[in-house]
Amino acid sequence: MADQRLLIVDDEPLARQRLRDLAGDIGGYTIVAEAANGVEAMAVLQHTAVDIALVDIRMPVMDGIELAQHMRKLSNPPNLIFTTAYDHYALHAFDLNAIDYLLKPIRVERLSAALAKARPLQAKQSQALQTLQEAPQHLSIHERGKVLLIPVEEVLYLRAELKYVTVRTREKAYLLEVSLNQLEQIYADRFVRVHRNALVAKNAIAGYAKQRVSQGEQTGDEAGESSWVVLIKGVAETLVVSRRHQHMIRAV
Numbered sequence: 001m002a003d004q005r006l007l008i009v010d011d012e013p014l015a016r017q018r019l020r021d022l023a024g025d026i027g028g029y030t031i032v033a034e035a036a037n038g039v040e041a042m043a044v045l046q047h048t049a050v051d052i053a054l055v056d057i058r059m060p061v062m063d064g065i066e067l068a069q070h071m072r073k074l075s076n077p078p079n080l081i082f083t084t085a086y087d088h089y090a091l092h093a094f095d096l097n098a099i100d101y102l103l104k105p106i107r108v109e110r111l112s113a114a115l116a117k118a119r120p121l122q123a124k125q126s127q128a129l130q131t132l133q134e135a136p137q138h139l140s141i142h143e144r145g146k147v148l149l150i151p152v153e154e155v156l157y158l159r160a161e162l163k164y165v166t167v168r169t170r171e172k173a174y175l176l177e178v179s180l181n182q183l184e185q186i187y188a189d190r191f192v193r194v195h196r197n198a199l200v201a202k203n204a205i206a207g208y209a210k211q212r213v214s215q216g217e218q219t220g221d222e223a224g225e226s227s228w229v230v231l232i233k234g235v236a237e238t239l240v241v242s243r244r245h246q247h248m249i250r251a252v
């Protein structure tokens with residue numbers, strides 16, 4: 001029987017070494033990759049088959065809780081075990097929702113038991129984790145069979161189009177299948193609504209101007225009339241400001 005393939009995700013080299021040593025002592029497991037944060041881990045998972053991911057909760061760049069949410073969107077997500085040195089509040093929530101974790105320093109017997117019963121993160125457990133995490137620092141986009149991570153700080157605007165939301169950065173536009181209202185709630189401190197179908201990053205607003213409104217951009221004005229639009233840093237596109245949201249212009 002082939003060894004189970006492990007991915008170790010921890011920002012501390014000594015912690016990764018400890019897990020390598022313990023897995024070697026247990027036997028039946030092969031470390032196929034290591035990562036120092038969630039972004040590195042997702043890059044590994046795009047091209048490496050992994051059976052079980054051992055994921056530290058507290059890490060820079062992307063922590064373990066956010067990583068778990070993104071991993072669920074993979075076509076074949078690995079089984080998941082969290083590792084942590086502290087955060088009793090989080091551990092209590094993990095216990096209530098049967099999310100397996102290992103408390104550092106990790107003992108060989110505990111690791112062996114956890115590996116034997118590891119399973120993928122379930123939808124109910126994912127929802128429980130969302131109550132523990134701050135706003136995710138990345139949006140995960142499905143594109144050509146892969147999950148792309150788009151840093152939220154690089155997003156210029158979010159615009160609803162049918163059942164998708166266009167996520168616009170300076171370089172490219174992506175499609176995300178989530179509601180605009182949900183994104184507004186999560187990132188209320190970063191984005192401002194300018195129209196029922198559009199949110200703009202506050203730090204991406206270059207100013208406002210009057211422009212002619214086309215048929216597809218009507219905001220309550222007749223097509224062909226001029227309306228206020230948002231000028232956006234780094235791109236030539238503009239977004240119409242609806243009458244309901246023009247108070248933000250007067251406040252400038």
